[in-house]
Amino acid sequence: MGFKKMRNKIFFFLLVLILFAFIGPGKSLPQPLSREEPIIKLGEVTFKVREIESTPSAIKILEFYIEVLNRSRMATALPNSIKVVVSQKEVVYAGPKPAEEFAPAPQEAVLSIPLPPLTGRVLIFGVPLPKEKVESITFDIHLNPPDGEKKTITY
Numbered sequence: 001m002g003f004k005k006m007r008n009k010i011f012f013f014l015l016v017l018i019l020f021a022f023i024g025p026g027k028s029l030p031q032p033l034s035r036e037e038p039i040i041k042l043g044e045v046t047f048k049v050r051e052i053e054s055t056p057s058a059i060k061i062l063e064f065y066i067e068v069l070n071r072s073r074m075a076t077a078l079p080n081s082i083k084v085v086v087s088q089k090e091v092v093y094a095g096p097k098p099a100e101e102f103a104p105a106p107q108e109a110v111l112s113i114p115l116p117p118l119t120g121r122v123l124i125f126g127v128p129l130p131k132e133k134v135e136s137i138t139f140d141i142h143l144n145p146p147d148g149e150k151k152t153i154t155y
Helices: 002-023
Strands: 040-052 059-070 082-093 107-111 119-128 134-143 150-154
Antiparallel strands (some): 059 119, 082 107, 082 134
């Protein structure tokens, strides 16, 4: 009886030793892959007007801070997998319409870092404001175009 117990212990020890030999140094046992996809959503959008002193007149820039959220509980969004595009939709002037229409080019940003589960990041965009007095400006914000979430905001 004592010999059988000893033989079983030696067999188990050799089995574990062989298993570690096949795995090798620096390797690990395979982990089950998460089937969950990250759930990326647009969060809050806030505005700030910044004035930059220059000659002959100051330049006003409309900055918007766009929150991008990962609502997933398990999945991390990979670097460079989140793209945000901001484009102007409409401008309403307080006075007469100027001869030259205010039309900034669409801007885009790609989040170059991973976005862990249940976290968010803020992307900052800026467009120069026209010299004419503006009543409102409407922008479209598109997350991962063409199929991603789209939001329309007005300043």
